[in-house]
Amino acid sequence: MTNKRFQILQLLGLLLLALLISFNTFAAANLPKHSPVPGGIAVIVLPSSTQPPTAFYRGNRVLVTGSQQTGWYAITGIALKATPGTHHIQLGDAQKIAFNVKPKTYKEQRITLTNKRQVNPAPMDLERIGREKKVMVAAFKHWNDQLTPSLTLLKPVQGPYSSPFGLKRFFNDQPRNPHSGLDIAAAEGSPIQAPAKAIVTATGDYFFNGKTILLDHGQGLISMYCHLSEINVAKGDIVNTKDIIGQVGKTGRVTGPHLHWSVSLNNARINPFLLMSDKPDILESSE
Ligand SMILES: [Zn+2]
Structure with missing residues (x-):
């Protein structure tokens, strides 16, 4: 391979990478900000699957958004009375995903x-x-x-x-x-x-x-x-x-x-x- 061809390929590779990064940023831009505090929203990455996974948090079904390409996200509301610490969302019967609720003091x-x-x-x-x-x-x-x-x-x-x-x-x-x-x-x-x-x-x-x-x-x-x-x-x-x-x-x-x-x-x-x-x-x- 000539040096020039290699440079062109390298440039194309960089271009592709830039495109992929901007695509991911675009996908993430449609999600609310991850704000895991009482009264906030935890944006939780779910395992990849063809169909949107079914997730529950404290007995209530959770909104799931995304796609097989961008990945699935559980948009989880956290109650104002939630205790800071480790919380879980439930996927199916056996699988749990942990997330941390941080403290927040309201006026x-x-x-x-x-x-x-x-x-x-x-x-x-x-x-x-x-x-x-x-x-x-x-x-x-x-x-x-x-x-x-x-x-x-x-x-x-x-x-x-x-x-x-x-x-x-x-x-x-x-x-x-x-x-x-x-x-x-x-x-x-x-x-x-x-x-x-x-x-x-x-x-x-x-x-x-x-x-x-x-x-x-x-x-x-x-x-x-x-x-x-x-x-x-x-x-x-x-x-x-x-x-x-x-x-x-x-x-x-x-x-x-x-x-x-x-x-x-x-x-x-x-x-x-x-x-x-x-x-x-x-x-x-x-x-
Ligand atoms: Zn009011």
């Missing part, structure tokens, strides 16, 4: 409510709260193979982020569940758009969450919209990205009009910023 938020019944509900309210919780948990646990979930969500309403995800909350100085969603402040009546294609799985007027919509984006990716003034969809409707589903309001336990937006993977509420393309940096770090 505190203290809210004063004048409606004492919203802090310490009456016995008759507790029955209603229990009933409504069942509907919401069933929606969050729902598994639907019909839709291929989009791993990029649009901001559902225009307005400033008024309360970040994960805050440890105290209502009238009493500790309550952490903030399992993201609040966006907007005037009453502002339109709320679907952040991705989905099926409406539940709507209702709930004690704490007020007028609420639950959307199923497929494979356990669920989103919830609370405190609305108007609901423009009904259970069973299919909504496309940017369809108007309702309007911002101040129904339920609120101090003013805003949208409370929860995003859930495998029944774990996660930071919606992790799936948003236009997230701001300002509320990102709460460590």
